[in-house]
Amino acid sequence: MKRKILSVLTCVGLAVGLLGGTVSAVAADDAAGDFKVGFIMLHDENSTYDLNFINGATEACEKLGIEYSIKTNVPEGQECYDAACELADAGCNAIFADSFGHEDYMIEAAKEFPDVQFCHSTGTKAHTEGLDNYHNAFASIYEGRYLAGVAAGMKLNEMIADGTITEEEAKIGYVGAYTYAEVISGYTSFFLGARSECPSATMEVTFTGSWYDETAEKEGATKLINDGCVLISQHADSMGAPTACEAAGVPDVSYNGSTIAACPNTFIVSSRIDWAPYYEYAITAFMNGENIDADYIGSLQTGSVVLTEINDKAAAAGTVEHVEEVKAALESGDIHVFDTAAFTVEGEELTSYMADVDTDPAYEGDTEVISDGYFHESEYRSAPYFDLQIDGITLLDTAF
Amino acid sequence: MKNKTKAPLFHITKRKMLPWHRRWFIRLIGILLSFVVCAIITMVMTGLNPVEVASSLVYGAFGTPRKCWILGQEVAILLCVALALTPAFRMRFWNLGGEGQILVGGLACAACMILIGDKVPNGLLIFIMLVSSVAAGAAWALLPAICKAKWNTNETLFTLMMNYVGIQLVAYFTIVWEVPKGSGKIGIINQNTNAGWLPQVGPSKYFLNILIVLALTVIIYIYMRYSKHGYEIAVVGESENTARYAGIKVGKVIIRTLLLSGALCGLAGFLLVGGTNHTITTTIAGGRGFTAVMVAWLAKFNPIGMIFSSLLLVFFSQGASEISTAFSLNHSFGDILTGIILFFIIGSEFFINYRIHFRKS
Numbered sequence: 001m002k003r004k005i006l007s008v009l010t011c012v013g014l015a016v017g018l019l020g021g022t023v024s025a026v027a028a029d030d031a032a033g034d035f036k037v038g039f040i041m042l043h044d045e046n047s048t049y050d051l052n053f054i055n056g057a058t059e060a061c062e063k064l065g066i067e068y069s070i071k072t073n074v075p076e077g078q079e080c081y082d083a084a085c086e087l088a089d090a091g092c093n094a095i096f097a098d099s100f101g102h103e104d105y106m107i108e109a110a111k112e113f114p115d116v117q118f119c120h121s122t123g124t125k126a127h128t129e130g131l132d133n134y135h136n137a138f139a140s141i142y143e144g145r146y147l148a149g150v151a152a153g154m155k156l157n158e159m160i161a162d163g164t165i166t167e168e169e170a171k172i173g174y175v176g177a178y179t180y181a182e183v184i185s186g187y188t189s190f191f192l193g194a195r196s197e198c199p200s201a202t203m204e205v206t207f208t209g210s211w212y213d214e215t216a217e218k219e220g221a222t223k224l225i226n227d228g229c230v231l232i233s234q235h236a237d238s239m240g241a242p243t244a245c246e247a248a249g250v251p252d253v254s255y256n257g258s259t260i261a262a263c264p265n266t267f268i269v270s271s272r273i274d275w276a277p278y279y280e281y282a283i284t285a286f287m288n289g290e291n292i293d294a295d296y297i298g299s300l301q302t303g304s305v306v307l308t309e310i311n312d313k314a315a316a317a318g319t320v321e322h323v324e325e326v327k328a329a330l331e332s333g334d335i336h337v338f339d340t341a342a343f344t345v346e347g348e349e350l351t352s353y354m355a356d357v358d359t360d361p362a363y364e365g366d367t368e369v370i371s372d373g374y375f376h377e378s379e380y381r382s383a384p385y386f387d388l389q390i391d392g393i394t395l396l397d398t399a400f
Numbered sequence: 401m402k403n404k405t406k407a408p409l410f411h412i413t414k415r416k417m418l419p420w421h422r423r424w425f426i427r428l429i430g431i432l433l434s435f436v437v438c439a440i441i442t443m444v445m446t447g448l449n450p451v452e453v454a455s456s457l458v459y460g461a462f463g464t465p466r467k468c469w470i471l472g473q474e475v476a477i478l479l480c481v482a483l484a485l486t487p488a489f490r491m492r493f494w495n496l497g498g499e500g501q502i503l504v505g506g507l508a509c510a511a512c513m514i515l516i517g518d519k520v521p522n523g524l525l526i527f528i529m530l531v532s533s534v535a536a537g538a539a540w541a542l543l544p545a546i547c548k549a550k551w552n553t554n555e556t557l558f559t560l561m562m563n564y565v566g567i568q569l570v571a572y573f574t575i576v577w578e579v580p581k582g583s584g585k586i587g588i589i590n591q592n593t594n595a596g597w598l599p600q601v602g603p604s605k606y607f608l609n610i611l612i613v614l615a616l617t618v619i620i621y622i623y624m625r626y627s628k629h630g631y632e633i634a635v636v637g638e639s640e641n642t643a644r645y646a647g648i649k650v651g652k653v654i655i656r657t658l659l660l661s662g663a664l665c666g667l668a669g670f671l672l673v674g675g676t677n678h679t680i681t682t683t684i685a686g687g688r689g690f691t692a693v694m695v696a697w698l699a700k701f702n703p704i705g706m707i708f709s710s711l712l713l714v715f716f717s718q719g720a721s722e723i724s725t726a727f728s729l730n731h732s733f734g735d736i737l738t739g740i741i742l743f744f745i746i747g748s749e750f751f752i753n754y755r756i757h758f759r760k761s
Contacts (some may be wrong), residue, residue: 044730070725072725073724086470101681104591105588108588400575
């Protein structure tokens with residue numbers, strides 16, 4: 001009897017499989033031409049960071065109707081080189097990786113396969129490496145952060161007007177990951193956005209020493225709240241800070257996607273990078289046999305920097321309209337996020353700064369980035385390099 | 401009326417040692433049964449054809465020459481760690497500190513590459529890297545060994561805790577040597593000069609690592625089976641009192657064996673950092689210090705058998721990656737299948753050692 005059941009099950013399995021096999025074979029015929037791309041992701045769809053990339057990749061490839069393959073859970077080591085080479089072996093014409101630590105291994109693979117295009121998001125070395133087939137990409141997320149900061153500043157103003165807090169108590173808390181330029185650029189632009197609305201705003205920043213550590217982020221947010229911060233934002237990727245805010249009833253500006261489902265009362269808005277426009281641009285260029293620049297910087301105009309819907313329940317009245325106005329002013333160039341008139345470093349307004357744009361182990365400043373009255377972020381390479389400690393922001397710990 | 405006690409439904413008796421063909425027959429049945437269970441789970445949970453999934457698994461491990469080399473490299477490193485643990489385990493010294501010993505070995509190797517990479521000729525640099533990796537790994541195992549030999553401390557906990565110290569040490573130096581500032585990553589060391597990179601020998605970057613570990617397998621096999629040291633290890637493992645009675649200095653054997661065990665873990669760290677990754681991260685050991693425990697046990701501490709048990713585990717993990725790419729299944733699904741198959745393989749050892757008698761109706 002048992003044997004019978006087994007054999008029946010096996011037959012059913014085979015039949016289902018054969019049907020499935022035929023269906024997938026038909027679907028493959030739809031693919032346009034023989035252009036194929038591969039993607040390398042640090043984690044899988046359970047990580048908000050990688051999910052954001054996976055969604056962008058899927059969207060762009062479906063739209064262009066090309067064949068693609070995604071490798072998930074690829075660590076930032078030799079595994080990344082192996083994965084990139086395997087994708088090249090499998091006939092991919094362009095290969096994209098999503099995590100900072102993948103960069104050096106992508107460069108190794110790019111040297112080995114000169115006819116395949118290698119693109120790396122968040123990396124810093126393409127403009128100095130001198131390889132035609134290796135490119136970096138980022139987006140002007142500091143503009144998105146600035147807009148989210150505007151929404152935060154309006155919330156602070158509302159709280160001051162309500163009498164919930166005094167002007168001096170308008171202190172923001174920020175949970176950062178590392179003292180890395182991308183993080184510094186992120187919290188500074190957020191703070192400048194908030195202070196453009198609420199001039200008395202100050203900020204405290206704590207670092208977790210990890211890009212994703214739910215417990216540490218939750219503890220960090222709680223520490224900031226206990227320290228008197230009345231509004232929280234974060235760089236790190238987990239739900240730690242948002243849920244701590246919801247529990248304490250403190251308004252929160254989140255990152256990488258909406259957290260409204262878990263935090264309906266405290267979530268104000270979130271900014272994120274949409275990678276689909278970049279993927280579409282790069283793949284289309286490669287398909288037409290054109291090359292792209294070493295660095296690509298997406299912006300508000302390209303649709304690469306986006307804000308989620310603003311939560312009316314937590315945001316101040318009129319936030320939606322005002323954020324739109326500021327967005328238009330940023331797009332037209334009427335205002336610049338890092339306008340040197342808007343911030344000071346050790347009490348001085350800056351007129352010159354040599355930033356570490358070309359990566360080297362000595363962290364040497366090599367490029368003048370201040371001109372025309374503002375700090376030119378993400379113009380000399382795509383990844384952020386704003387690493388100044390401006391007045392008004394207190395770093396609670398800088399161990400990482 | 402019903403005071404007659406019923407015989408239990410089944411009872412278990414210990415078997416005598418079965419002839420080798422019976423043992424392999426039981427294992428074969430176990431593996432076949434595990435395939436059937438995997439097939440059913442695959443169909444029920446994913447609706448995919450189990451045969452297609454299985455062939456994708458095989459393709460993921462052996463599909464292209466590159467995949468074969470990667471498989472070989474992964475087997476080599478895992479096997480190296482398992483070989484390192486074997487002498488300690490034979491002595492019933494449960495060295496669970498492989499992870500930390502690999503990490504400090506790798507850290508020492510990376511330190512040499514960073515600090516003196518441009519100061520000494522490459523051949524000498526590689527030699528210094530090798531010596532410091534092996535010494536660091538040995539030192540990491542020496543501390544628990546001395547405490548065990550002198551004060552009979554619990555080596556399981558001690559070696560386990562040394563892992564965390566090792567991880568934090570690597571985390572600290574990652575911040576010291578990070579490039580660019582604040583990124584928390586060292587990146588590939590000496591990417592432009594290739595200083596301290598092991599040379600490519602033969603057809604693949606991974607060939608040298610594989611050769612080194614193959615040689616090591618033979619050496620450990622001979623050491624354990626034919627050397628006086630190997631015999632002393634076995635006696636201490638069986639009974640410390642017997643060993644003492646026979647005039648073996650137990651403390652000395654413990655320390656000597658753990659030095660070897662840690663040194664070989666350090667060698668694995670050297671191969672990972674100098675041979676392939678050319679960087680150091682807290683995750684570079686990738687849990688091999690623990691997976692190797694299973695490799696060693698599955699092969700009953702026989703170095704030649706470990707080639708096959710490490711191949712089995714690596715085969716499934718490489719195959720699982722392929723499944724997740726080919727069918728958009730989560731990586732965890734491959735792990736589930738691996739778990740089922742291991743469960744049956746380990747379970748078949750029960751049926752080799754014991755016999756089940758059912759109640760006669």
